[in-house]
Amino acid sequence: MSNTESAHGGSVVAMARPRGMIWRSVVGRQELGVFLILLAMVVFLSLYTDTFLTSTNIFNILRAFSWIAISAFGQCMVIITAGVDLSVGSVMGLSGLASAMLLERGINVPVAVVGGLLTGLVAGFLNGLMITKGKLPPFIATLGSYLMARGLCYGLTGGWPVRGLPQSFRNLGQYDIPIAGFGVPLPLIFMLIFAVLTSIFLTRTVWGYRIYAVGGNETATALSGINTARVKIMVYSLCGLLTAIGGVLMTARLGVAAPTAAQGYELDVIAAVVVGGTSFSGGEGTILGVLIGAAIMQVLRNGLVLIGVSAYWLQAVQGLVIVVAIMLDQLRKRGR
Amino acid sequence: MSEQEITLRMEGIFKAFPGVQALDDIDFEAAASEVVALVGENGAGKSTLMKILCGAYRKDAGRIFLHGQETEIENPYHAQQLGIAIIYQEFNLTPNQSAAANIFMAREPRQQGLGRFLNFVDRRRMEREAQEHLNRVGARVPATALISDLSVAQQQMVEVAKELAVDARIIIMDEPTSALGEDEVETLFEIIGTLKEQGIAIIFITHRLEEVFRIADRVVVLRDGRRVGSMSISEATPDKVIHLMVGRELTEMFYKEEAEIGEPLMEVRGLTRRGVVEDVSFTLRRGEILGFSGLVGAGRTETARLLFGVDRKDAGEIWVDGEQMRITSPVDAVVAGLGFVPEDRGLQGLVLKLPVLENIVLPSLDNHSRAGWLDQRSLRNTAQTYVDKLNIRTPHLQQKAMFLSGGNQQKVVLAKWLALQPKVLIMDEPTRGIDVGAKAEVHALMSQLAQAGMGIIMISSELPEILGMSDRVLVMHEGRVMAILDRAEATQEKIMACASGEINNINATAKGAEA
Numbered sequence: 001m002s003n004t005e006s007a008h009g010g011s012v013v014a015m016a017r018p019r020g021m022i023w024r025s026v027v028g029r030q031e032l033g034v035f036l037i038l039l040a041m042v043v044f045l046s047l048y049t050d051t052f053l054t055s056t057n058i059f060n061i062l063r064a065f066s067w068i069a070i071s072a073f074g075q076c077m078v079i080i081t082a083g084v085d086l087s088v089g090s091v092m093g094l095s096g097l098a099s100a101m102l103l104e105r106g107i108n109v110p111v112a113v114v115g116g117l118l119t120g121l122v123a124g125f126l127n128g129l130m131i132t133k134g135k136l137p138p139f140i141a142t143l144g145s146y147l148m149a150r151g152l153c154y155g156l157t158g159g160w161p162v163r164g165l166p167q168s169f170r171n172l173g174q175y176d177i178p179i180a181g182f183g184v185p186l187p188l189i190f191m192l193i194f195a196v197l198t199s200i201f202l203t204r205t206v207w208g209y210r211i212y213a214v215g216g217n218e219t220a221t222a223l224s225g226i227n228t229a230r231v232k233i234m235v236y237s238l239c240g241l242l243t244a245i246g247g248v249l250m251t252a253r254l255g256v257a258a259p260t261a262a263q264g265y266e267l268d269v270i271a272a273v274v275v276g277g278t279s280f281s282g283g284e285g286t287i288l289g290v291l292i293g294a295a296i297m298q299v300l301r302n303g304l305v306l307i308g309v310s311a312y313w314l315q316a317v318q319g320l321v322i323v324v325a326i327m328l329d330q331l332r333k334r335g336r
Numbered sequence: 337m338s339e340q341e342i343t344l345r346m347e348g349i350f351k352a353f354p355g356v357q358a359l360d361d362i363d364f365e366a367a368a369s370e371v372v373a374l375v376g377e378n379g380a381g382k383s384t385l386m387k388i389l390c391g392a393y394r395k396d397a398g399r400i401f402l403h404g405q406e407t408e409i410e411n412p413y414h415a416q417q418l419g420i421a422i423i424y425q426e427f428n429l430t431p432n433q434s435a436a437a438n439i440f441m442a443r444e445p446r447q448q449g450l451g452r453f454l455n456f457v458d459r460r461r462m463e464r465e466a467q468e469h470l471n472r473v474g475a476r477v478p479a480t481a482l483i484s485d486l487s488v489a490q491q492q493m494v495e496v497a498k499e500l501a502v503d504a505r506i507i508i509m510d511e512p513t514s515a516l517g518e519d520e521v522e523t524l525f526e527i528i529g530t531l532k533e534q535g536i537a538i539i540f541i542t543h544r545l546e547e548v549f550r551i552a553d554r555v556v557v558l559r560d561g562r563r564v565g566s567m568s569i570s571e572a573t574p575d576k577v578i579h580l581m582v583g584r585e586l587t588e589m590f591y592k593e594e595a596e597i598g599e600p601l602m603e604v605r606g607l608t609r610r611g612v613v614e615d616v617s618f619t620l621r622r623g624e625i626l627g628f629s630g631l632v633g634a635g636r637t638e639t640a641r642l643l644f645g646v647d648r649k650d651a652g653e654i655w656v657d658g659e660q661m662r663i664t665s666p667v668d669a670v671v672a673g674l675g676f677v678p679e680d681r682g683l684q685g686l687v688l689k690l691p692v693l694e695n696i697v698l699p700s701l702d703n704h705s706r707a708g709w710l711d712q713r714s715l716r717n718t719a720q721t722y723v724d725k726l727n728i729r730t731p732h733l734q735q736k737a738m739f740l741s742g743g744n745q746q747k748v749v750l751a752k753w754l755a756l757q758p759k760v761l762i763m764d765e766p767t768r769g770i771d772v773g774a775k776a777e778v779h780a781l782m783s784q785l786a787q788a789g790m791g792i793i794m795i796s797s798e799l800p801e802i803l804g805m806s807d808r809v810l811v812m813h814e815g816r817v818m819a820i821l822d823r824a825e826a827t828q829e830k831i832m833a834c835a836s837g838e839i840n841n842i843n844a845t846a847k848g849a850e851a
Contacts, residue, residue, distance in 0.1 A: 225670030
């Protein structure tokens, strides 16, 4: 990618800036471009429709993109290592289903949730193994696991959804916490917590530094005495885990685990990451960007419905907006 | 010189990048059949000037005349049409295609008849004509050979042939000899002679002054974006040119200072990777700089990669400080106390997209963290310490490595290993492609490290560097050690004789080293 003129890679370098550069660092942040796009969309929809800027609608948007965003945090790390994980939609469905099936057998909620999360973690770990030890390109390896995980969903259920999940489990996705007079959806709180945790992980830990280094130049990183295979296995495992968290929250929200759940979500997740400014060539990207990217995707979907775009045309418009948003962002980066 | 003979004239060229005036009112000219050496420290503006000439950059101001006619060079494609060709250090060849396909890239001859209609390539004609172009530069390369099967020198010949095939009148060569062994340099000089006879103007960018005096007709010196000298080679002397380049007197080219040679630090026995490296044994002592000499392809880099665990060895033992080390990956090598400065900074040494700070601390992250949690102040202090110590010129620690000059990039690579304080530092072509000033700094640093008790393995294709810096010289030929020569007995002639396989006196010397 030819954004070589952009000043800083993002929050991984958010320290030790000389004085007087604070303003430049705000303006120069790579998230600024996509944030402006989000802002423009929100302003337009607020003026154009009466329904967009209501607390109900806003929280609906936020709730609905929580699990996409949580999975996208994991996907973001994967894409920073110059990889990709196509299996996230299937793994999201599978891990929610795993929790639901455990609950169905009368297992208590915490254990069932942990079971779901482990499912995602193991799926991610296996992705990592296929890519590092099996030497498969990430696209191929995760294409395989995408099909395998979805196949498991159908096979385990015989195609039937799992219903009758206990209320205490459903609360994870349905409960609203009263804060300042608003009912803030629980998944939103989870999402914000994981945004902060992932961001700190990426910018403040040894592992985070290594993730950027592997994506920036795997050869040089390996020659620096770093076990790049281990970094990648960890990243895919974390992606699986975060995706499973999203999957459990989604299942709790819906109150039912269908074998088709989260079908096609991998594209929403990848779109959120990419719209958020993460480069497919690796080595750059931030969680803040992903958050904004995921918000853009959801506002777009919601907004198009509100302004009366036919459901049949929705995807075409979404695709167009993604492409235009990324092109604008590229232009902005190149222009400096 | 009449106007027609002057193939190229550039007048008053200006070019600025954010924060730096890269070119400041530069004049430059080259005549037909003339070899112009363009020299200057890295960052002096050589590459920028040449990139403007070949259309990769747009100038801010100034005029360019080709064959007496003012010309605006729009883009690289336009430059090519105007007969301007540049051969970069990194070649623009597709490794999985034949030499012929590369020479005729984008201009493949079409078949006649129906084949022409379907855009079928006339392979036979392409290969025949490619072979003619290859022969014209004196390259002994079959046109059907895959690029990936060719040596670096042969690839370079394919590049030259490719430019001749599009009828280049001006050929710019950016550090063409940096990847070549001594005998291959000779071949290149012969090719340049051939090109001269054909009336081509050659602009030759190099850091090696002896080459300037070997082949150039005129030398142009840049410093800090200005032209500080242009003279015919008969008026020039090495001292004069160096003086112009650095703006100061360099009393000595090599800052080798005597270090106390201590007890054996690393012993390597029977290191073998079949077909590449055969039975390499040597001892490296504390405070010693062991030079690895040999022609390109002699197995020096491959030996270094085996030592550092990058490639798998078939046999051999590595002992460090009297302890046998099991090294199967760079992770093991770092644990064993080894550091490795690879030959290609951009591809192997640095993460160009990341800032200076992160590059410096990358191998030593664990030393700056507790339970994985990074101590930001410790990172910053370490990076700043080495930036100061090695005199790395960067506006701040957050500057991405890609924006530094070659010499400063190389110092960042050194810094990242020094921050880890290895016992043994393996340096593969540590001063390739960096300017005279930075080179002297790297050499001085090597002496300091040796004095501090580090053992250094220095692979170099430059004989003066080998002779100037090494305590002992290990010479390789076709994967084998031919000789290990003491500083006193190492001469250019002797090393060359061993490197070309004429002398094999390893048995005598190896016994001496073990005693």
